[in-house]
Amino acid sequence: MARQPTIRDVAERAGVSHQTVSRVINGHELVSSATRERVQRAIHELSYVPSPIARGLTSNRTHSIGLVSTDISDHFFAQVAAGAEIEARRRGYYLVIASVEEHAEADETAYLRLMVERRVEGLIVARPRLPITAGQVPLQRVPLVAIAAREAPGVTVVDVDNRGGGREAVDFLLRQGHRRIATITGPMEWPSSHARLEGYRESLYAAGVTVSPSLVEQAPGWDLADGRAAMARLLDRAPGFTALFAYSDLIAIGAISELRSRGLRVPRDISVVGYDDIPVAAYTDPPLTTVSQPMREVGEAAASLVLDAIGEGTTGLGRLLPVRLVVRASVAAPGTPDSGG
Amino acid sequence: MARQPTIRDVAERAGVSHQTVSRVINGHELVSSATRERVQRAIHELSYVPSPIARGLTSNRTHSIGLVSTDISDHFFAQVAAGAEIEARRRGYYLVIASVEEHAEADETAYLRLMVERRVEGLIVARPRLPITAGQVPLQRVPLVAIAAREAPGVTVVDVDNRGGGREAVDFLLRQGHRRIATITGPMEWPSSHARLEGYRESLYAAGVTVSPSLVEQAPGWDLADGRAAMARLLDRAPGFTALFAYSDLIAIGAISELRSRGLRVPRDISVVGYDDIPVAAYTDPPLTTVSQPMREVGEAAASLVLDAIGEGTTGLGRLLPVRLVVRASVAAPGTPDSGG
């Protein structure tokens, strides 16, 4: 295979020194237009492309940032990755991804280390299993932004406003007249599960409604089957609630399928609010009222923060992106007369 | 920031030459165990990590492959990316991704070129908008594997057996007794749309059923709304069919929502078969009979082929991965007598 042409090949062809070629490439002013043109022609003729590797050697820069994600095939994180990639490219950087899933034994830090060895200039970690701290690993001077992670010193966190989302969802149910509102949380290792649950509690508390622990059920995973099973437990244990706030749309859909199999109708018997606003949410039966999150923007914001940090040396403050309740048909006023109403 | 230690720092500390350090790092045998130990201690003490950049300079290798994808947030391609990433890492490579979407003006070749400049050693392109040819671009000696792409000389293609999937789906409907079977295809720019449609035709032909063009409708996109609109056109134009084979689960779900809004029931009035077996497919109402594709494995196979090509210099043959029909409740025999209302 014909070796890639180097800067010296171009120099020879143009009859100048390699340094002059370098100057032309980097747009230095101190080159006569005649020489510049000659060099450019030579570059074109040889279809020369500067080697980023060689460049990186002196500049010690790779123009790449890394994304370590729990599960790139999860809709939320796929969107995040897409957003991060777009922002990175917009600013002349490459995004290198690593998906951790299925390697449960290996924690994220191993991948972070791998990326650091690869000399990425910044790192994004999405929903780390373990709490991330800055000093950790040889993360030494590589700026790190975490998505959906616990706050920690030295780590910038980008997230959606899970607490606010939980509050909005439950506020909406309360406004429709519901009082006995159940919830299915996500895995409690995830900060977002806590935050949404907090929002749920806050909302009920503010409305003067007692928060009954028996109405809080946990889904051990993000799967539809987990949602279905959680709903089954809820119905067996504490029937009589009129609404459900689910951690995610998938869990909501799983829960609805359990309701259907028991002959309960949504929203006539039980109203349901989901979370995520995945594409199918608008087309389920009934269309799902849910909380929409700006997933792309989370990725963009994370990448943007990392890139700022690379440029300026200081990591900015984290960001909490707003969410929005999307009202569809899965919520109605409680039909069954309640003891209080 | 304290500069990263170099091989020469380690050498000095261990009291040897940098070359000896290099030998230790690369596991050459010709180093006395005493020296080896001394060097390793120095490496450890300085927490020295070899620079892949400098390595890449001499070896001209980056140990990375690139993935250019139409839309990384699409479920299929997210899974493909996850599979490719796993296979790449398993073999000591990194996966660099670029998502093309939202930059409709720029075709894939621009991104491929970008990746080549970055000196990736191999390339995977997923569902290219434009036909890809090997000679194109300075793809010169970089092995290229395409996913869901048209066959072309010099390009290895990995795909799922779309034709077989279409045939299996329609065969199943025929076995249930259906004769008037409609189909909604995907965008006709995608080879998979053609292939699945071919499978549909082959199956009908083999059963001696006339293929009516009025029963073939096209969805202009991959969205649920496209499926819904296509179903509306189909019902307006050629009512009376008893079954639908949809290009994807999302399109199927969109189509079902249109049926529901017209008071038609699935599968009592119309049976539906989807494609993809996305997670929600098992939890829709009714649960969707669909064609399951080994998405991860497509990614793994593509990465594997690229990596083989890097090692051996020759690109192997493409692969067509088998699909599997998953039978759920969205298909019934036609004209099931309505036992009530």
Add this chain to the structure above:
DNA sequence: CGGGGGATTGTTACCGGTCACAGTGACCGG
């Protein structure tokens, strides 16, 4: 006791860029 040969280690060049500094020639003023 000198030399061959293997084991071990050091020296130097090189990968393909960038950086610091040195040169060259034209033009200008004194």
Add this chain to the structure above:
DNA sequence: CCGGTCACTGTGACCGGTAACAATCCCCCG
């Protein structure tokens, strides 16, 4: 006519590794 300045270009070192080859040491044999 000569020195100085400016615009432009070239030279050599260096980034942090690897490759090729040379050098050294030690052992053993003739």
